[in-house]
Amino acid sequence: MLKGSAMPPAALVMEGVDKHFAGVQALSGVRLTARAGEVHAQMGENGARKSTLLKILSGAYTPEAGRIQIDGKPVTISAPADAHRLGVRVVAQEPEIIPYVSVAENIYAGALPRRGRLVDRAALRAKVAADIQRSGFLGMIDPDQLGNSLSPAQRQLVEILRALSGDVRVIAFDEPTSSLSDRDSETLFALIKRLTASGIAVIYVSHRMKEILHIATRVLVLRDGQVVGERQAEETNEGELVRMMVGRDLSALYQRSAHSPGRVVLSVENVSSADVRDISFEVRAGEVVVLAGLVGAGRTELARAIIGDVPLTAGEIRVDGQALQLRSPRDAVRAGLCLAPEERKAQALLMKRSVRENISLAVLQRLSRWHVVNRGEERQLAERYLRELHIRTPSIEQEVATLSGGNQQKTVLARWLARDSKLLILDEPTRGVDVAAKAEIYAIIDRLASRGIAVLVISSELPEVLGLADRIVVMKGGRVSGTIERADATEEKILSLAILEKAA
Amino acid sequence: MSQSLPDANASTPRLPPRGALRRILEAIGVQNVSLLIALALLVAFIGGQNSNFFYSSNIATIGTTVAIVGILSVVQTVVMLLGGLDISVSSQAGLTSVVSAMVFMATQSAFAGIAAALVLGLGTGLLNGVIIIYGRVNAVIATLATLAAYRGLANLIANGRAQGYTGVDHVFIFLARGTIVGIPVLIWILVVVALLAQLVLHYTDFGRNIYAVGGNATAARLAGIPLNRYILAVYMLCGFVSALAGVLLTARTGSGQPTSGSQGLELQSITAAALGGCSMQGGKGTIVGTIFAVVLLGVLQNGLIILDVNSFWQDIAQGALLVIAVVIQQRRAGGRGIGLPM
Numbered sequence: 001m002l003k004g005s006a007m008p009p010a011a012l013v014m015e016g017v018d019k020h021f022a023g024v025q026a027l028s029g030v031r032l033t034a035r036a037g038e039v040h041a042q043m044g045e046n047g048a049r050k051s052t053l054l055k056i057l058s059g060a061y062t063p064e065a066g067r068i069q070i071d072g073k074p075v076t077i078s079a080p081a082d083a084h085r086l087g088v089r090v091v092a093q094e095p096e097i098i099p100y101v102s103v104a105e106n107i108y109a110g111a112l113p114r115r116g117r118l119v120d121r122a123a124l125r126a127k128v129a130a131d132i133q134r135s136g137f138l139g140m141i142d143p144d145q146l147g148n149s150l151s152p153a154q155r156q157l158v159e160i161l162r163a164l165s166g167d168v169r170v171i172a173f174d175e176p177t178s179s180l181s182d183r184d185s186e187t188l189f190a191l192i193k194r195l196t197a198s199g200i201a202v203i204y205v206s207h208r209m210k211e212i213l214h215i216a217t218r219v220l221v222l223r224d225g226q227v228v229g230e231r232q233a234e235e236t237n238e239g240e241l242v243r244m245m246v247g248r249d250l251s252a253l254y255q256r257s258a259h260s261p262g263r264v265v266l267s268v269e270n271v272s273s274a275d276v277r278d279i280s281f282e283v284r285a286g287e288v289v290v291l292a293g294l295v296g297a298g299r300t301e302l303a304r305a306i307i308g309d310v311p312l313t314a315g316e317i318r319v320d321g322q323a324l325q326l327r328s329p330r331d332a333v334r335a336g337l338c339l340a341p342e343e344r345k346a347q348a349l350l351m352k353r354s355v356r357e358n359i360s361l362a363v364l365q366r367l368s369r370w371h372v373v374n375r376g377e378e379r380q381l382a383e384r385y386l387r388e389l390h391i392r393t394p395s396i397e398q399e400v401a402t403l404s405g406g407n408q409q410k411t412v413l414a415r416w417l418a419r420d421s422k423l424l425i426l427d428e429p430t431r432g433v434d435v436a437a438k439a440e441i442y443a444i445i446d447r448l449a450s451r452g453i454a455v456l457v458i459s460s461e462l463p464e465v466l467g468l469a470d471r472i473v474v475m476k477g478g479r480v481s482g483t484i485e486r487a488d489a490t491e492e493k494i495l496s497l498a499i500l501e502k503a504a
Numbered sequence: 505m506s507q508s509l510p511d512a513n514a515s516t517p518r519l520p521p522r523g524a525l526r527r528i529l530e531a532i533g534v535q536n537v538s539l540l541i542a543l544a545l546l547v548a549f550i551g552g553q554n555s556n557f558f559y560s561s562n563i564a565t566i567g568t569t570v571a572i573v574g575i576l577s578v579v580q581t582v583v584m585l586l587g588g589l590d591i592s593v594s595s596q597a598g599l600t601s602v603v604s605a606m607v608f609m610a611t612q613s614a615f616a617g618i619a620a621a622l623v624l625g626l627g628t629g630l631l632n633g634v635i636i637i638y639g640r641v642n643a644v645i646a647t648l649a650t651l652a653a654y655r656g657l658a659n660l661i662a663n664g665r666a667q668g669y670t671g672v673d674h675v676f677i678f679l680a681r682g683t684i685v686g687i688p689v690l691i692w693i694l695v696v697v698a699l700l701a702q703l704v705l706h707y708t709d710f711g712r713n714i715y716a717v718g719g720n721a722t723a724a725r726l727a728g729i730p731l732n733r734y735i736l737a738v739y740m741l742c743g744f745v746s747a748l749a750g751v752l753l754t755a756r757t758g759s760g761q762p763t764s765g766s767q768g769l770e771l772q773s774i775t776a777a778a779l780g781g782c783s784m785q786g787g788k789g790t791i792v793g794t795i796f797a798v799v800l801l802g803v804l805q806n807g808l809i810i811l812d813v814n815s816f817w818q819d820i821a822q823g824a825l826l827v828i829a830v831v832i833q834q835r836r837a838g839g840r841g842i843g844l845p846m
Contacts, residue, residue: 307726333728341726348726350719352788361716362727364709371708415727 010072011036011201012057012088012170017066019052019225021432026052027063027225034170034201039192041216041233042205045245045462045495049225050205054172057203058090059083070169087169091176095159099148104128106147107161131161135191140184152179160191171195172203177211178296189215207294207499209238221245238500246462246491254442254467257450261287261470263320265454266337266423268306271315275301276478279315283423283454288445290469291458293498298478299458300342303425306456307332307339319422333362336422340412342431342458348412349400356382356396359414385414389444406437413444423454430464442468462491474498535781539796543803550807557810564688570802571690572597572749572756574795575697576769577776579745581794582701584777586738587718587786588636591647593746594769595654596628598762600750602658605668605760614675617754621747628654629743633736651770658762671758679755690752697745702791714738718786768819775822776801778829783837801825 012034019027026049034040042050055061057068059080068075070086077083083090098106104124105112113123128143141150141157150158156179163171173192177185192202192215206212212219216233221244228244261284271279276298283289291299304310306317308326316323319335326332329339341347350358359382360367367378382396389410393403400408409429416424426445430438445468449455459465465472472484474497482497551557576593583590600621608617628650635646670676682689705711716724717734725731753765780797782789801822808818834845 309726328730329726330728330730333726339726341722347720347722349723350716350787352719353715357712357716361723361729364712368709371710373707373709373712 008035008037010034011070012203013067013069014053014057015067015069017053017056017063017068019056019061019063025225027056030066030222030225030227032203032220032227034203035217036169036199036201037196038217039196039202039204039215041212041219042203042222043207043212043219043241043245044222044228045460048222048245050222051174052225053222054090054174054203054205057083057088057170057172084166087167089163089168089171091156091159091163091171091173093174093176093178095155095162097147097150097155097158099146101147102143103141103145103147103150103154103158104143106158107131107165111165128161131164135161135164136187136194137161137191140187153181153184156180160188168195168200170201170203172205174205175207176204177206177208185211209241209500212241213238242492242495246495254439254446256446256467259286259288259449259470261285262452264318265320266306266456267318267321268302269316269318271302271305271317272313273301273305273310274313275310276305276475279475279480281473281480281483283456285422285454286449286452287470288449288455288457288468289471289473290465291456291473291475292462292465292469292494293460293475293481295460297475297498299475300427301478302475303339303341303427303456303458306425307337309339333419333421336420337425338362338416338419338421338423339425340409340416340427340429342427344405344408344412344432349408351401352399354397355386355391355393355400355403355411358400358411359385359396359418362415362419381418382414385417389414389417390440404434404437405432406434406441409433409437409441410444413441417448421453423456424448425456425458427458428460429457430459430461438464462494465489465494466491533781533790533793536790536793536796539780539793539800543796543800546800546803546807550803550810554810557807562806562810566799566802566806567691568688568756569806570798571688571694572752573769573772573776573801574694574798575745575752576749576773577780577794577798578694578698578701578791579742580773581777581780581782581789581791582705582714583738583742584774584782584784585705585718585786585789586714586734587721588643588735588738589647589774589784590632590739590742590746591644591770591774592628592632592650592654593742593749593773594766595651595658595763596625596743596746597750597753597769598766599628599654599658600625600747601753601766602662602667602750602760602762604747604751604754605670606661608670608673608676608754609668614670614673617670618675618751621751621754622744625743625745625747625750626740627743629740629746630736632743633739636739637732637735655763662760662762664762666757666762666764667760669759670754676755676758679752680758690756693748693752697748698791698795705791710734715787718783718788720787768822771822771826772801775826775829778826778833781833783833784830 010033014030014032017027017030030053044050052061056063057077059077059082062078068077075086077086077088098109107128108124113120113127125143132138132141132143137157141154156176176188180188196202204216213233218230219233219236219241220230221228221241223245263285264282265285266283268279268281279302281289291302293299305312307329308331309329317326318324319337324335345351356378360378364373367374379396385391386396391407391410391414393407400411403411430441433441445455445457457468459468466489469489470486472489472494473480474482474484474494476498484493556562580590580593603624604617604621607620608614632647632650635641636643679689684692705714713724713729713734716729717731721731754760757765776797777789777794778784779800780789780793782794804821805818
């Protein structure tokens with residue numbers, strides 16, 4: 001399509017890439033061209049599937065459809081080893097570092113230089129020292145340092161040095177600067193310039209507008225797993241990119257009744273924990289408050305602090321006006337604060353047990369007399385929520401693992417409804433859920449609010465934030481960066497508060 | 505294969521199995537059916553070689569031999585359902601056996617001896633639980649350590665020898681050789697322990713929460729289940745039942761035995777639970793399965809004796825069975841493992 005004579009050759013072409021997860025379309029028809037000597041940036045809000053695309057490139061995921069070409073030759077990448085052999089490198093955002101092993105061995109793990117049967121330590125040292133020198137990381141990392149003593153920035157450097165070994169054609173960075181200081185970032189940009197100068201194609205994924213406009217040649221914007229458009233970096237600006245990232249029309253999915261917020265159920269006052277600082281906000285009965293922000297802004301950590309799973313270092317949690325000392329989630333559940341965590345399978349469900357047992361988990365004591373569970377009542381309870389929440393399962397005795405993501409989430413919601421909670425915290429309630437089930441979950445959330453339950457939703461999807469919220473609390477870097485009332489909310493405002501250095 | 509996605513482990517609801525035979529199989533449990541088939545084959549083989557196997561006296565011998573390992577296997581199942589393991593059951597039994605005999609000798613009261621043993625069992629179990637919870641020590645390591653320590657303690661207070669003589673006391677005699685409606689008391693005790701465990705696991709909130717904690721500890725915690733209390737209680741229960749095993753050991757041998765008769769019971773109880781379908785990761789397993797496995801192991805042991813096989817083969821067979829049981833479990837659980845299995 002873009003085959004002008006002035007264009008450098010395409011090092012990597014991905015075409016028509018499709019990928020599903022558990023029946024949910026993640027990527028559809030994605031097309032990407034990365035040219036030798038250029039920095040090709042990718043942007044998109046949370047859930048735009050930027051990482052999915054990188055995982056296909058690294059061989060971690062196999063797409064259902066699509067073609068990949070490297071230097072004009074069609075290739076298949078079905079395992080990380082294939083990607084490596086073809087000269088494709090993906091620098092992970094959170095690299096795997098072997099803890100009690102030196103930086104040098106971390107970099108060359110699996111390909112240590114040898115003399116006979118022994119590791120040639122001198123050669124390894126020299127090799128790594130040369131690598132560090134060549135990449136411009138001199139003085140930033142010591143080859144003999146142990147993996148467990150590395151700072152987040154140094155871990156990132158190890159990952160980059162690993163990626164640079166061998167014959168590299170394409171190198172992709174996944175939010176590399178999120179753990180780097182400004183100075184370290186400058187070093188990275190200088191390295192990227194040198195990489196492109198030597199004819200390598202660079203793919204650069206980031207949320208940071210300034211960086212992207214600074215180093216990218218071209219910018220590709222993804223939304224919902226589809227390419228929205230591509231711009232030359234020089235010809236675009238922050239405003240245009242934000243507009244491209246937002247604007248999903250999912251309004252049909254939302255039913256809303258008028259909420260009439262009542263008493264303040266939860267008030268969070270100047271709360272700090274290991275991961276969040278000085279957070280204050282309120283949630284009223286019958287209102288839906290959404291915590292928006294980028295992944296990693298500290299929202300899940302805040303939720304865990306609210307339910308007593310991690311200790312507060314400062315501040316106070318009040319429920320119905322009363323200050324609570326929550327030492328464990330058990331205290332929170334008793335006070336009526338319930339959390340449906342983001343990792344449904346790992347943290348919420350007994351995957352091998354039935355729908356019935358999963359629904360009744362938090363109310364077994366109430367269903368029991370002399371500690372004998374009343375099976376009849378338990379079954380009625382499960383049946384009732386099956387009907388009320390439209391949980392689609394052959395029966396209440398079905399193993400939860402066999403249900404779809406949406407029905408699993410409804411099962412978790414049913415558990416907390418059975419408990420008569422005052423405040424429900426739903427962390428990414430529609431993660432991994434298909435569109436139809438999403439709409440149903442939104443309707444359930446709406447109904448809960450109109451019943452007078454206070455609902456706090458953590459969501460990274462902008463249309464979802466706008467569709468659900470009565471009020472939006474935006475977090476950035478562990479702090480609240482702004483609060484927006486429903487009437488004033490737009491996707492641009494939220495995204496600006498979530499990503500821009502200074503609020504627009 | 506081409507239809508299924510590599511990571512779509514929860515994509516489409518699985519259809520319920522069809523066919524009458526399949527349904528019956530599902531109801532009893534594939535694991536239990538395989539155990540019953542194995543048991544039938546074993547009985548047929550041993551009986552074919554030596555018909556003495558079928559004498560009612562031999563059947564009763566099998567019953568009384570499996571009683572002690574049986575109650576330990578039942579309680580081991582409960583510990584494993586919670587996601588733990590108790591390797592120290594055998595030395596808890598040895599220690600309490602010695603104590604029951606010594607207290608009996610001092611007081612001439614069988615009930616005092618039994619009570620002392622049971623209370624001590626609660627204490628040793630509590631200590632296991634405390635080490636695991638408050639020391640954050642892996643259950644295998646913690647109870648491996650107390651396996652050695654409790655055994656050392658038993659030998660220390662017993663001077664390394666059998667202690668006392670309980671063979672004249674009618675309570676101990678009744679426990680060891682008495683019968684109720686023609687069935688040995690030892691077997692009754694196993695039946696009662698197994699039945700109680702089954703009822704608690706199946707019908708009470710305690711039992712259901714044990715499955716929940718073993719199945720997904722984080723989910724259980726977020727649902728408000730007090731994990732630490734459950735872990736402490738289950739290890740105490742395990743100590744208590746180990747002490748009951750210790751008392752029965754005293755009754756059977758007529759004296760307090762620091763190691764003899766109890767050594768190796770930890771391996772046997774874990775083997776029985778694993779063979780009975782109890783998952784090493786917790787949250788999955790049944791008392792019925794464990795009991796089938798206990799009987800299978802008892803018959804195997806008896807058969808090897810009847811067929812006059814060198815007794816060292818028994819240890820080899822035990823070890824092999826444990827490995828086979830876990831390999832089968834892992835295969836059935838599916839999934840591709842990386843590194844050392846949990």
